[in-house]
Amino acid sequence: xxxxxxxxxxxxxxxxxxxxxxxxxxxxxxxxxxxxxxxxxxxxxxxxxxxxxxxxxxxxxxxxxxxxxxxxxxxxxxxxxxxxxxxxxxxxxxxxxxxxxxxxxxxxxxxxxxxxxxxxxxxxxxxxxxxxxxxxxxxxxxxxxxxxxxxxxxxxxxxxxxxxxxxxxxxxxxxxxxxxxxxxxxxxxxxxxxxxxxxxxxxxxxxxxxxxxxxxxxxxxxxxxxxxxxxxxxxxxxxxxxxxxxxxxxxxxxxxxxxxxxxxxxxxxxxxxxxxxxxxxxxxxxxxxxxxxxxxxxxxxxxxxxxxxxxxxxxxxxxxxxxxxxxxxxxxxxxxxxxxxxxxxxxxxxxxxxxxxxxxxxxxxxxxxxxxxxxxxxxxxxxxxxxxxxxxxxxxxxxxxxxxxxxxxxxxxxxxxxxxxxxxxxxxxxxxxxxxxxxxxxxxxxxxxxxxxxxxxxxxxxxxxxxxxxxxxxxxxxxxxxxxxxxxxxxxxxxxxxxxxxxxxxxxxxxxxxxxxxxxxxxxxxxxxxxxxxxxxxxxxxxxxxxxxxxxxxxxxxxxxxxxxxxxxxxxxxxxxxxxxxxxxxxxxxxxxxxxxxxxxxxxxxxxxxxxxxxxxxxxxxxxxxxxxxxxxxxxxxxxxxxxxxxxxxxxxxxxxxxxxxxxxxxxxxxx
Numbered sequence: 001x002x003x004x005x006x007x008x009x010x011x012x013x014x015x016x017x018x019x020x021x022x023x024x025x026x027x028x029x030x031x032x033x034x035x036x037x038x039x040x041x042x043x044x045x046x047x048x049x050x051x052x053x054x055x056x057x058x059x060x061x062x063x064x065x066x067x068x069x070x071x072x073x074x075x076x077x078x079x080x081x082x083x084x085x086x087x088x089x090x091x092x093x094x095x096x097x098x099x100x101x102x103x104x105x106x107x108x109x110x111x112x113x114x115x116x117x118x119x120x121x122x123x124x125x126x127x128x129x130x131x132x133x134x135x136x137x138x139x140x141x142x143x144x145x146x147x148x149x150x151x152x153x154x155x156x157x158x159x160x161x162x163x164x165x166x167x168x169x170x171x172x173x174x175x176x177x178x179x180x181x182x183x184x185x186x187x188x189x190x191x192x193x194x195x196x197x198x199x200x201x202x203x204x205x206x207x208x209x210x211x212x213x214x215x216x217x218x219x220x221x222x223x224x225x226x227x228x229x230x231x232x233x234x235x236x237x238x239x240x241x242x243x244x245x246x247x248x249x250x251x252x253x254x255x256x257x258x259x260x261x262x263x264x265x266x267x268x269x270x271x272x273x274x275x276x277x278x279x280x281x282x283x284x285x286x287x288x289x290x291x292x293x294x295x296x297x298x299x300x301x302x303x304x305x306x307x308x309x310x311x312x313x314x315x316x317x318x319x320x321x322x323x324x325x326x327x328x329x330x331x332x333x334x335x336x337x338x339x340x341x342x343x344x345x346x347x348x349x350x351x352x353x354x355x356x357x358x359x360x361x362x363x364x365x366x367x368x369x370x371x372x373x374x375x376x377x378x379x380x381x382x383x384x385x386x387x388x389x390x391x392x393x394x395x396x397x398x399x400x401x402x403x404x405x406x407x408x409x410x411x412x413x414x415x416x417x418x419x420x421x422x423x424x425x426x427x428x429x430x431x432x433x434x435x436x437x438x439x440x441x442x443x444x445x446x447x448x449x450x451x452x453x454x455x456x457x458x459x460x461x462x463x464x465x466x467x468x469x470x471x472x473x474x475x476x477x478x479x480x481x482x483x484x485x486x487x488x489x490x491x492x493x494x495x496x497x498x499x500x501x502x503x504x505x506x507x508x509x510x511x512x513x514x515x516x517x518x519x520x521x522x523x524x525x526x527x528x529x530x531x532x533x534x535x536x537x538x539x540x541x542x543x544x545x546x547x548x549x550x551x552x553x554x555x556x557x558x559x560x561x562x563x564x565x566x567x568x569x570x571x572x573x574x575x576x577x578x579x580x581x582x583x584x585x586x587x588x589x590x591x592x593x594x595x596x597x598x599x600x601x602x603x604x605x606x607x608x609x610x611x612x613x614x615x616x617x618x619x620x621x622x623x624x625x626x627x628x629x630x631x632x633x634x635x636x637x638x639x640x641x642x643x644x645x646x647x648x649x650x651x652x653x654x655x656x657x658x659x660x661x662x663x664x665x666x667x668x669x670x671x672x
Contacts, residue, residue: 001025002047002170002198004224007056009042015054016042018222026061026169029192029199031209031231034219035297036434036462040202043219044068044172047200060170067168069176073155075148080138080158083147084129087162090120098122120167132161135187136180137347153179153382164191171195174202178459181347182485186516204463206231207487233636236618298468300416300442302476305450309372311336312451312479313358318367320350320357326365327353331505333498335451339479342490344508344515345500351483354500355381355455358481378449380457385436390429394419394439397428401446417442418465434460441469450478458486487512513608520654593660600653607646614638 002024009017016039024030032040045051046058048068067087076083086092094117101113117123133143136157147158156179163173177185185208192199192212200217203209209216209231216227216234225241227234314334321327328350335341335358343351356362357369359379389397398410414424417438428439437460444452452473458466466489473480473493484490490512497508497515508515618635 001061003057003059005057005059007046007058008054009039009046009051010054011039011042015222017219017224020056020222020224022217022224022226024198024200026198027196028215029195029213030201030215030217031213031234032200032202032217032219033204033209033231033234033463035464036432038219040219041174044174044200044202047170047172064169065167066170066172067163067166068172069163069174070159071174073147073159077146077148079144080147080150081126081129081133081143083158084132084161084165085125087165088120088125088167090167091117091122091125094120094122129161129165132164135184135191136161137184157184160188169197171197171199173199175204175460176201177203177205177208177485180485182344182487182515183346183519185485186519204458204461204466205486205488206463206466207491229636229640236632236636297418298416298465300413300445300468301472302445302478303448305376305448305478306374308337308374308376308450311370312339312372312375314370315357315364316368316370318357318369319365320353320362321365322353324365327503328500328505329366329503331367333505335479335481337450337479338477340494340496341479341481342494342497343481343483343500344497346519349501350505351500352381352455354505355379355453355481355483358451359453375451376447376449377451377453378444378447379453379455380440380444381455382459384440385433388428388436388439391427393425393427394442395424397439397443398446401443413446414442432460434462434465437461438465445472452476452478452480452482454480455483456485457482458484458489517650517653521657524658589663590660593656593663597653597656597660600649600656604646604649604653607642607649611639611642611646614642 002022004020004022007017007020007022008015009020032043034040042051046053047060048066078086094113098110098113098117101109104110121128130140130143134140138154138157138161147155150158160173160176163171176188180188185205189208189211192201199213201209201213211230213230215229216231218225218227218234218238225238227237229237311334315331318331319326319329320331331354343354345351353362357364359377360369360371361379392400394414395407395410398414399405402410411424414420419439419442428436431439437457441457457469461469466486470489470492473489480493482490482494497510498505499508508518510518614635618632618639
């Protein structure tokens, strides 16, 4: 158990935490949330022992191993897989002892060294590291590539893999989903759900938090508030707490006003002086209830854009790629005013390539991109953060777009993105990644586009800014094309999906749950194809090594050929009968497995339907009043149970599908 007792932690003069308390039980998975600058990363540094408290105590269990995700990665020449393996210090120590023991030639020492290596999982360590890299999107061909050869976003993934590689009772992850695509986020969710240690997670992806954590710690007004349940449950509980706090604050303010009026009226009267003085002391002793603050610092919306033709943009037999090599071909998509499209597809399949072509940042290798008159594109991509002028202020950036706008109008607009006071006038060089992303979004909103092209716009944005962007996009009347690993943003702002892969772009008929199942099937097919290719290669190698060569080859081949020549008709009938019997056995094995698949599909559909019904009921504001508390509690319990049922049904469905595939391939264990 981790215990924080009356912690005060300062950065500069102002306290980030003051009198904060928190208890974390072994095995808990907690999300740490709060506005930027409230001290989330500082709290992590405290837990890592890199900072000391100003007052208060922190206690961690003796002997606990801690792993955390580093935020910076030097440009190392070390291969990526070795960098990941370095995260397991016990493994590296055991490997060093094996090498030293071998050099010493001492038999007993060598035996003990190999036993220790087995204890720390040394014999499957490379496979585990390779699995982590694969899950995070690294193809096997790049595992030996130097760390320095990867871009910043891919180095973040390497840091994450290294943190996951380290055996630990406490795992600290600070925004691990930044720079991940949707497929890697889904993989990481599964990995963290299976993790048996204690997890403390900083994340700004509400769906990710909902699917991983079982509690939320919220930093607010220099205190730590604990909530049971995932992020959606936290939002509801916090809204209820704030409503109660506001009611208590208002009642206390009425009481204070009444007492102050009494003091003012009767302090001078001898008969009432003692009573007035007692009320003065009561006011001094009273612990004031702060007003509830739920207002977001972000308030903005997209201005009305000029009308443009229909279609806004059309691709006519377009091919896209690099250095003359096509990545996508035969594209014939079009976008109409009001279209809302989310791009799906594995990393490297061409989503960003397509968005750049739509934005006009790259020219097609073949075909034509037709653009409507009055088309005005708003394009957000991560590289645009680097294109900000570091010496210019947010106001100066906006003045370059609107040189004739009144200065106060520009200041008010930037205030909606929380650039206020000196921050609106100071250079942008020292701004954080999240603040720079907000500025790029502000410039984009000011330009009044009628087509928005957004490539991972929520990287570095906190939950409040994501919520503000979500609301603004829902009210936006133009067309949207969105690439994002934030499922909540995708689910609430797009209407259609395009699947980018296998060299083309096709409509995807389904939602994100369907896409997750499609990914699982696609991964199985890829794994099976890889296994088949490996088996074929091994067979060819065996054939080459066993074929006789040189003098005498003809005689050997001749004897082999004669031995198998001219099979009798009886032998042929036996072969046919054996094949029929084998087919019958396979079909008999498949029948119960197909019933298992159908049952699992039905269970999954029932769980999803019931969960949708419960969550629709939870959306009713009337539930969040004291009179409805019992019903709310029951619905929240049902929601948690149904989520578990859905996950169990999905796991069973996938297992059943795999069993069918294994039975078709002739795996005798498939029916077990």
